[in-house]
Amino acid sequence: MILFFLTSGLFLGWSLGANDASHIFGSAVGSKMISFRKAAIVASVFFILGAVIQGSGTSNTLAKLGAVNAIGGSFTVAFAAAVTIYMMTKFALPISTTQAIVGAIIGWNIFTGNNTDSFTLSKIVAAWIAGPVIGAVFAIILFILLKKIKKSVSIHLIRFESYIKTGLIVVGAFGAYSLGANNIANVMGVFIPAFHLQDLNLGFFTLNSNQQLFLLGSLAVATGIITYSWKVMETIGSNIVELSSEAALIVVLAQSLVLFIFSSTGLSEFFVSTGLPPIPMVPVSSSQVIVGCILGIGLYKGARNINFKVLRDIGLAWVASPVASGFLAFFLLFFMKNIFNINVGSKVAGSIGTSQQIPDSIMYDQTGVSGIIKYLLLGLLVFGTIGILFYILLENKKRKEMQRSEDKFWKNMKQK
């Protein structure tokens, strides 16, 4: 039953993998610089690493916004966000997973009578606006730097492109890691306060309850990347194909830096130690940040290239996504509680909700789930190894066939 309640979060994860993760390798795959297979493997592995290692920062912020303290509530909030994303995508309206989940949490706060922490909310909204702006600034600076380096160093175009190709894989891996660290909160953040899993000892490291949830969520994201992102990457590739390969690299790097900044607790602590204000750990919309980065390069090249309609779409998404998702969450919670008689959470006594204030009695202790995760990991390891070996064999076979056909061609030519 508990695993059933997780399905809405896993569906959200799948949709995040299919859509948002595509932005990282979209331009590289669309322009045929990297094969989809390679991109999907790198994106999946690094998303999982980012989510498990560094996903807690942004999740804590969402928990501060509203600690959904019953599994039924977590399910409904994630489901409301998922349905909002589906509906808005169906009607071709701009949408962001981040904004949908925040709206749904606020809907839960209103339904259960909890106060919404206005400070946390303002921090989140400020980060949404700052994300694309910082992305644009980073993109401009990095693009100018790369252009200067390219001009000053006389490098062969083919060698330069090979560096760009390698760079796209490295930066894409960093982007996937940052996306995992920043956006896993959207997928699993609402389940954290209501879930308590036994620590999972894997020998060389131990996964705590949150990390196990992040692992499950990121596996759903990886499934989204592998099963559906191909279509989205092709679309993005053809939309962004007018970007040169170096601009594509800069866009992904700038986006990754923004996502990393808003999810790195270490960097935030470093800021504090130098007397600067801390960086808010907030999940930001990767699609909006990437649009900001592309606009930055467009501005640098001359504002004529810019389609200002995308700015209007982002503004609309900032308002429409949370409002729609919040309303839907409120009504779904009403139905879940009154018709299906499921506990969707309650008002947290005292001040604004944090996970520490949730009574233990309504938290779930699922030791069995940890066991499932352990076997899931083992299975993945086995299938992953088989998959990699199969891929290498296939590539070798293709190369040999190509060589054979080439040799045959020149042999025939010589005979003529």
Place this chain on the structure above:
Amino acid sequence: MAVFTRTTKNLILKIDEFFDNIDIGLLVFKEAIKDFLDKDMDAFQRHLQKIESLENNADRLQREIENEMITHSILPQHRAEVSTLIDELDEIIDALKSSLNEFNIELPEIPPSLNKIFISLSETSVNAAEELIPAARAYFKAPYTVREKLLKVYYFESETDKISLNIKKIIFQEMDELDLAHKAHLRYIIHHVEVISDLAQKAADLLSGMAIKIVM
């Protein structure tokens, strides 16, 4: 990654070798025309064989370059244009070979009074193509300099046209001792030499557009 680096290095070497082939082919062509006008047919035959071997090698390199670019997904955004450029350059060496073959088979009788201007025509026409090669190399290493290098191609092409018109004028208006068939044959041979600069100009137009695209 090491495999990829090796592929890149091989491809760069192959492109350079291809350009070298065209460059040497142009030098050989100039020498072959001089040999023909000096009636040194042994040297002419040697140069013709050299051109044939260079042309064959250029064809092989062209195919290998295109194959490697496709197989290893190299330069996906510029691949089509680079392939067209290499094709255009290959057409130049094809034209050199076919032009020398015309000389070899048809043995045109070029009046000795036209020798000097004929050498000038072949040198100017070949110069246009020779100036194209550094521009094509620059596309890969310093695309900012391509357009300035191409200016010389356009200059030599227009000079070739002028010399060609001049020779034709001399043949058809001043050389009454030649019959019409002889004049028409000479015009045909002149066209075969002139076409080298026309092909160079065609490739220069393409290269110019490619350079703008890559610099932007």
